[in-house]
Amino acid sequence: MRKLVVCGADGNLGAITADTLLSLVPAERVRVAAPTVEGTSRYRDAGVDTAVTNFNDTAGLTAAFEGAEKVLVISMPFVGPKRRGAHRNAVDACIAAGVSQIVYVSLVNATDPTNPSIEKIDHAWTEAYIQASGIDYVFLRKSQYAEAMITAYFASLPPGEMATNAGDGRMSFISRRDCATAAAYDRRRVPGQVVGTVLLRRHGDLRTGDP
Numbered sequence: 001m002r003k004l005v006v007c008g009a010d011g012n013l014g015a016i017t018a019d020t021l022l023s024l025v026p027a028e029r030v031r032v033a034a035p036t037v038e039g040t041s042r043y044r045d046a047g048v049d050t051a052v053t054n055f056n057d058t059a060g061l062t063a064a065f066e067g068a069e070k071v072l073v074i075s076m077p078f079v080g081p082k083r084r085g086a087h088r089n090a091v092d093a094c095i096a097a098g099v100s101q102i103v104y105v106s107l108v109n110a111t112d113p114t115n116p117s118i119e120k121i122d123h124a125w126t127e128a129y130i131q132a133s134g135i136d137y138v139f140l141r142k143s144q145y146a147e148a149m150i151t152a153y154f155a156s157l158p159p160g161e162m163a164t165n166a167g168d169g170r171m172s173f174i175s176r177r178d179c180a181t182a183a184a185y186d187r188r189r190v191p192g193q194v195v196g197t198v199l200l201r202r203h204g205d206l207r208t209g210d211p
Contacts, residue, residue, distance in 0.1 A: 002069035002100075003031040006183075007053050007090070010039030012147075013105065014074055016180035018043065024184060033064055055086035061093030068094075070101045072183055075126070079119055087126040091133055101136040103186055105179070108143045140183055146173040 006021060008014030009032040018032045032043040033053040040050035051064035055076060065071055073090050076083045087104075094102050109115045110123035130137045156162035 001029055003049065003067050004029055005031045005033055005051070005065060005068045005071040005099075007033045007072055008074035009043065010034035010036070011074065011077075013176055013180055013183075014072075016177055017072065017183045020181055020184035022048065031064075031068065053090075055089050058089045058093050058096075061090060062096045065093050065097035065099055068097060068099045070103060071099050072103045072105070074105045075107075075123065079122055083122045084125050084129075087122070088129060091126075091130055091135070095133055095135055099135070101138065102130055103138045103140060103183065104130060105183065106139045106141045108141045110139075110141055138186060140179065140186070142179045143172050143174045145176045145179070147176050149173065 004021060004025065006014055006018045009018045011034075014034070018030070022030055027046075027048050031049040031051055032040050033051040034040045035052065035054050037052055040048075040052075044050045052060065053064050054060050071090075071094050073087070073094075076086045091102065104126060106127055107117070107120050107123040109117075110120045110127060112120075127139055130139075152162060152164070
């Protein structure tokens with residue numbers, strides 16, 4: 001039985017995705033991964049298959065992805081050439097391990113030339129690299145996490161106003177849990193059923209796509 005691999009299980013999105021996936025499919029189908037052994041300890045203690053995924057170690061990643069049908073790659077928490085290199089290593093390892101499909105957590109409007117975001121450069125680069133590799137893929141283009149704004153809301157209390165550089169710009173926020181639910185349900189799809197981009201930027205039934 002080929003595995004469904006969830007990377008980044010030591011983080012917020014990865015942990016929720018792994019937990020949701022384990023509620024949807026038999027545990028023997030799942031492999032939970034993180035950059036350190038400690039990051040997967042609670043899953044390992046529960047008898048779930050685990051792996052260490054250091055995105056700077058292509059050989060180690062290839063071993064971690066052996067026998068995998070799908071791999072969920074969550075983007076690294078930094079920007080620039082280092083991030084792109086880490087993503088390249090993950091993609092190369094998936095190909096070397098014979099993975100059928102990569103599901104990459106990207107950013108809404110990642111390839112929009114009018115989007116001035118510095119962060120989107122890495123996502124656009126990674127999407128292009130995956131597409132050029134020829135592997136089956138799904139891009140989950142998420143919007144800004146609603147949870148990430150909580151700190152900004154609290155910071156606005158002492159001065160009595162919220163200062164941002166958004167101007168008249170608007171954004172549709174999305175819950176991190178909704179994104180994780182979408183990622184987990186996508187794990188159950190057969191590779192080839194969905195190839196392309198899924199936008200995650202509004203509320204709705206993420207299992208069916210109904211608004």
